[in-house]
Structures are given as C-alpha cells and as structure tokens.
C-alpha cells in the first residue's frame with residue numbers, strides 16, 4: 312500500500328483514532344471497576360468489624376469477650392492477612408484480645424495514629440501487617456454496652472490489600488486483551504470497508520482504458536452518486552473534444568473547397584499568358600496548390616490522431632499490403648517475411664498504419680535484391696499499459712544508405728537514387744505521421760545487408 316493512497320489515509324486515520332480512544336475507554340472502565348472492588352472490600356471489612364464489636368461489647372459481663380462466631384475462617388490462620396483485635400484504650404492493664412491469625416503481634420490503631428472517624432464513626436488506615444504485608448484496617452471505638460464514661464475499646468479488623476490488587480490486575484489483563492482484539496477487529500473492518508468502498512474507482516480506470524483503446528466512446532455504467540459528476544464531466548469532455556475535432560475537420564474541408572476553384576482559375580489564366588508574368592504566376596500557383604494540399608493533408612492527419620480512442624489490429628491491417636507487394640514484385644521474385652505477435656494493436660487509425668507500413672515496405676521492395684523482412688514487436692514502456700510501444704522493423708538486402716545520407720532523409724522530395732521511379736515523398740510522409748502519433752522513424756543498417764527502417768508507434772492494449 313503506497314503512503315499517498317486513499318486506502319492508506321483512511322486506514323491510518325482510523326488506526327490513529329483507535330489508538331487514542333481505546334486506551335481512554337480502557338482507563339475509564341478500569342477506574343470504575345477498581346472503585347467498585349474497593350467499595351465491596353470496604354463493605355466487607357465494615358460488616359466484619361460491626362459483627363465483632365457487637366459480639367465483644369454487647370454481650371454480658373464487664374470485660375469484652377472474644378467473638379464466638381469466626382465470621383472469616385482466615386482469622387484462624389496465622390498471618391493470613393485477615394485479623395481482628397480488641398484493644399483497651401483507657402486501661403493499659405486490661406486484656407487485649409486478638410484473632411489467632413495475629414498470634415503475638417498486634418495491629419496499629421488508627422485512633423492512636425490520630426486518624427479521624429468518618430461519618431459512621433469508623434476510622435480507616437492502610438498500613439503494614441505483622442509480616443510487613445500491606446493491609447487495610449477499619450476500627451471503631453466503643454465502650455462495653457454503649458455506656459458513657461465506661462472504659463473505651465478499639466475494635467479493629469484488617470484485610471489484605473493484595474486481595475484488591477490481584478483482582479485489579481486480573482481484570483486489567485483481561486480488559487487489555489479484549490480492547491486490543493476490538494482494535495484489531497475495527498482496523499480489519501476499515502480495511503475491508505476501504506477496499507469495498509474504492510472498487511468503483513477501478514471501474515472508472517477500466518472504463519478509461521477502454522476509451523483509450525477505442526473499445527468505448529464514453530464512460531459507461533452506473534457509478535456511485537459521489538463520482539457520478541466526475542463521470543458526466545468526463546463524458547462531456549470527451550464529447551466536446553470530439554466536437555472540436557469534427558468542427559476543425561469540416562472547416563479544413565471547407566477551406567480546401569473554397570480555395571480550389573480560384574486557384575484553378577488563376578492557374579488556367581496564367582497558362583494562357585505566355586509572358587514571364589504568366590509563367591511566374593503559374594509556377595507560384597502550382598507551389599500554392601502543393602502547399603495547400605500538404606497542409607490540408609496534415610490537418611486531416613492531426614484531426615484523425617487527436618480523437619481519443621481508435622485501436623487498430625496490426626496483423627489484419629498489414630497482411631494484405633504484404634501480399635499485394637509480393638504480387639506486384641512477382642517478376643523480381645521478392646520474398647517478404649512477416650512476423651507479428653498475435654493481438655498486437657496500434658493506437659491510431661488503420662489508414663495511417665497502412666500508409667506508414669506501405670511506404671516503408673514499398674521502399675524495401677524497390678531496393679531489395681531478393682529478401683524483405685517485416686518484424687513487429689510490442690515493447691512495454693516504463694509505465695504498464697500506458698507507454699507500450701509498437702515497433703515495426705522493415706529490413707531489406709538491397710544497397711542500403713550510407714550513414715551520412717541517412718541523416719538527410721525524410722525531407723520532402725529528397726531522393727538519393729534517381730534510377731528508381733518515385734516522387735521522394737514516401738519517407739517524409741512516414742516521418743510526419745509518426746510524429747503526429749508521438750512516435751519516430753529511425754534508419755539504420757539491417758543484418759540482411761541493406762537498410763533497416765525502425766518505426767516506433769504507440770501500442771494499444
């Protein structure tokens with residue numbers, strides 16, 4: 312996936328968003344949970360301390376008694392983290408009662424540590440137990456039978472803070488796994504969404520390729536509402552392009568028509584006049600006619616080439632020319648070898664391809680001793696599909712052209728060898744047409760001994 316792709320942008324933003332939101336959600340959920348666990352832990356301690364206080368202080372007799380009910384089995388297990396303690400506050404000689412789990416140790420008293428009571432009269436303290444383990448202590452201070460002015464006792468119960476921490480840790484681990492899975496699932500869903508959502512763009516790409524290769528003249532198909540305007544704009548653009556070309560063509564035709572008659576009249580009139588003026592005018596009128604024909608022809612070619620689309624199958628277009636040339640040159644016994652990969656297509660008009668191939672082959676046959684070879688290949692360009700080139704190589708075993716002369720060729724009317732019939736226009740027409748298609752013509756030496764013309768043109772897919 313490329314960094315500047317739409318898919319990457321969408322997925323990166325959603326991943327970044329999740330990376331912010333999921334941890335925040337996790338933090339909130341975890342805080343709520345741990346507050347809840349803390350509250351239920353405190354409630355349990357509260358219940359235990361109240362039960363023990365009732366047992367110890369509200370039973371008969373003047374001394375507190377150890378609670379009969381064990382409430383929590385871990386009170387009996389030494390250093391379990393669960394402890395209770397009843398400590399006399401006013402009479403140091405009085406008996407201090409402790410749970411079996413405390414053994415000979417004792418709990419620190421929040422009252423003696425100057426910790427104030429909450430609104431229920433309970434004092435809370437987090438501290439260390441007999442073996443240094445963190446514990447939470449709750450303490451209530453009361454007298455035997457709620458009597459005023461009687462000696463006070465501090466009844467306290469402690470529970471292990473590790474109990475809380477274990478619960479929190481377990482929950483945090485499970486929560487992290489769940490949120491991580493959620494995040495992955497959401498990114499995967501985005502990935503799918505993006506792939507699915509961008510499918511119509513592929514349809515546009517195929518549609519445009521079809522237009523370029525001449526299989527279609529407009530962007531067809533029902534596209535999503537968001538890119539429908541793009542579709543109609545593209546179709547309008549193609550249509551207006553077509554209209555402009557058509558108009559130019561018509562005007563060129565009109566101009567040709569309009570000039571023909573006056574020029575013919577001038578030429579005829581000038582021929583009548585046998586003086587130097589008549590001769591000059593006739594000569595110049597002839598030049599004008601040639602120039603008009605030349606530029607009209609060019610305009611016609613440009614008009615043809617600039618229409619988007621039009622792909623020509625190479626083999627069926629060229630095979631008849633090869634056969635015809637072989638027939639024409641039958642008495643000279645010229646063989647034309649023709650190689651063409653199946654499915655090779657030229658991005659342009661059939662007529663133009665015929666014209667170019669015809670001229671090159673005609674030259675090759677004219678100058679060949681016995682063999683002519685036409686080889687066609689499709690070369691891939693730097694960018695797949697867009698830049699593919701159709702290469703046509705025409706070689707013969709004739710005299711060839713020396714390198715110095717080759718450079719001059721392609722000029723209109725230039726002929727090096729006057730012994731063969733011809734007008735000297737063939738190569739310049741090929742050069743002109745090749746340029747219109749942004750292709751090129753190169754002349755070189757062939758391995759058959761004569762000239763090799765290499766014509767490069769755009770290929771269609």
Ligand SMILES: Nc1ncnc2c1ncn2[C@@H]1O[C@H](COP(=O)(O)OP(=O)(O)OP(=O)(O)O)[C@@H](O)[C@H]1O
Pocket residue numbers: 670674675676678679707709710711712720721725726727728729732733734735736737738739761762
């Ligand atoms: N295959 C070839 N072998 C040797 N010389 C060639 C070959 N092709 C072209 N030439 C030289 O290049 C000149 C220009 O070729 P071009 O096709 O433009 O004109 P032409 O063939 O003489 O006339 P036309 O093609 O207009 O009938 C030719 O007169 C000839 O001297």
Ligand SMILES: [Mg+2]
Pocket residue numbers: 670673674733736737738
């Ligand atoms: Mg020629």
